[in-house]
Amino acid sequence: MKKEWVEKIRSxxxxxxxxxxxxxxxxxxxxxxxxERLLADEQLTIGEKAELVDQVYSSIRGFGLLDSxxxxxxxxxxxxxxPKEIFIEKSGRLRKLDEKFESEEKLVDIIRKIVGMAGRExxxxxxxxDTRLPDGSRVNxxxxxxxxxxxxxxxxxxxxxxxxxxxxxxxxxxTQEVADFLELLxxxxxxxxxxxxxxxxxxxxxxxxxNFIPKDERIITIEDSAELQIAGIENLVSLExxxxxxxxxxxxxxxxxxxxxxxxxxxxxxxGEVRGAEALDMLQAMNTxxxxxxxxxxxxxxxxxxxxxxxxxxxxxxxLPLAAVRQQIASALDxxxxxxxxxxxxxxxxxxxxxxxxEGGEILLNPLYKxxxxxxxxxEKVSGSLLRTENPFRNDYKLRLMGYKGTI
Numbered sequence: 001m002k003k004e005w006v007e008k009i010r011s012x013x014x015x016x017x018x019x020x021x022x023x024x025x026x027x028x029x030x031x032x033x034x035x036e037r038l039l040a041d042e043q044l045t046i047g048e049k050a051e052l053v054d055q056v057y058s059s060i061r062g063f064g065l066l067d068s069x070x071x072x073x074x075x076x077x078x079x080x081x082x083p084k085e086i087f088i089e090k091s092g093r094l095r096k097l098d099e100k101f102e103s104e105e106k107l108v109d110i111i112r113k114i115v116g117m118a119g120r121e122x123x124x125x126x127x128x129x130d131t132r133l134p135d136g137s138r139v140n141x142x143x144x145x146x147x148x149x150x151x152x153x154x155x156x157x158x159x160x161x162x163x164x165x166x167x168x169x170x171x172x173x174x175t176q177e178v179a180d181f182l183e184l185l186x187x188x189x190x191x192x193x194x195x196x197x198x199x200x201x202x203x204x205x206x207x208x209x210x211n212f213i214p215k216d217e218r219i220i221t222i223e224d225s226a227e228l229q230i231a232g233i234e235n236l237v238s239l240e241x242x243x244x245x246x247x248x249x250x251x252x253x254x255x256x257x258x259x260x261x262x263x264x265x266x267x268x269x270x271x272g273e274v275r276g277a278e279a280l281d282m283l284q285a286m287n288t289x290x291x292x293x294x295x296x297x298x299x300x301x302x303x304x305x306x307x308x309x310x311x312x313x314x315x316x317x318x319x320l321p322l323a324a325v326r327q328q329i330a331s332a333l334d335x336x337x338x339x340x341x342x343x344x345x346x347x348x349x350x351x352x353x354x355x356x357x358x359e360g361g362e363i364l365l366n367p368l369y370k371x372x373x374x375x376x377x378x379x380e381k382v383s384g385s386l387l388r389t390e391n392p393f394r395n396d397y398k399l400r401l402m403g404y405k406g407t408i
Contacts, residue, residue: 005042009034009056031056063110065099070137076157077199082150083107092345107151111141114153120243129243132225133158139225162229163207173201173339174349178369178386181352181408185335186212188398189268189292195305196339201347202296203227203272205339209294210270217292220261222254223272230270237264254278255316258285271295277316279309286332291398302336302353306363323361330358334395336365342382349386354395366391
């Protein structure tokens with residue numbers, strides 16, 4: 001019966017109101033008025049009427065079923081595999097919801113709303129789109145015929161509260177000693193690269209580390225979909241890539257944005273994630289006076305990240321000798337941080353290494369901290385901490401430049 005009432009009120013609003021020209025508040029008042037008029041003879045509580053109004057509003061200007069899912073702050077990820085399958089990640093665990101979309105057409109309508117709000121388009125000719133919701137949540141859409149199960153939507157929700165080092169400490173991802181160490185590195189303008197698998201918390205960690213950047217610096221952030229929440233810095237410029245339009249023109253890549261950022265007098269450049277040929281431009285920026293830059297990438301270990309960076313650089317500079325590529329990487333990067341999502345779904349910092357340089361045809365790494373499991377660990381629950389190795393910190397040149405006289 002509730003579904004019939006929603007459709008009845010919705011049809012009346014769409015028929016009798018010029019809702020396209022209404023503000024959100026005006027539309028909400030109109031829906032309330034129509035609900036009172038059409039259901040005057042029904043015995044409904046105030047709460048039930050309010051719920052109906054919310055559902056009608058969502059069906060017209062919101063995202064329908066998605067709205068109620070996205071309202072839950074404990075849900076961190078939403079995965080829609082066609083109209084009949086909705087999965088969520090809540091408290092680190094995946095589960096399937098009982099709710100379903102009414103039809104594939106309804107789901108496609110919602111997808112077009114989401115994509116259209118960011119000025120983008122999705123179609124058979126352009127079936128893969130990355131965009132974001134008004135709150136900053138990251139959205140990936142894959143449409144038929146690329147997807148065989150119908151429209152696929154993956155939403156990585158945007159946290160309302162920026163990640164801080166204090167929260168990382170609370171979650172056990174790092175120790176206070178490591179937090180103090182990272183603060184020193186950021187303030188001394190070490191170039192830091194954060195790597196890990198999908199869902200390991202790379203962007204979250206990057207957000208937290210940027211809190212250590214001095215507030216009087218000029219920062220340029222570059223992302224595919226804006227996710228970074230850098231707080232307290234006034235001289236902040238945020239740049240975002242753009243897909244080509246339906247005519248196939250107007251595409252702006254991360255590579256384009258890095259080149260443009262270099263002309264904006266940045267003191268630091270923060271690249272949300274490098275995936276391809278833009279790695280060469282990022283490394284060159286780090287090597288040409290933009291110390292203190294930060295970025296992330298997908299890899300299963302720090303060593304694996306170096307190999308992936310080599311491949312990315314070669315995508316943008318075919319014919320460049322491998323030795324030259326490795327020298328470029330070794331001279332640009334100072335610190336590598338590897339994150340992982342463990343068997344109990346917890347996210348931990350697994351290793352922090354310094355890059356010592358290029359020697360004997362290889363990039364040398366010096367592991368400074370490593371995650372070690374303790375006797376309390378089990379198959380269901382991981383217990384352990386990030387421990388200092390016996391290796392001395394050797395790349396202390398930038399620390400000395402900032403006047404630091406202690407030992408690490």
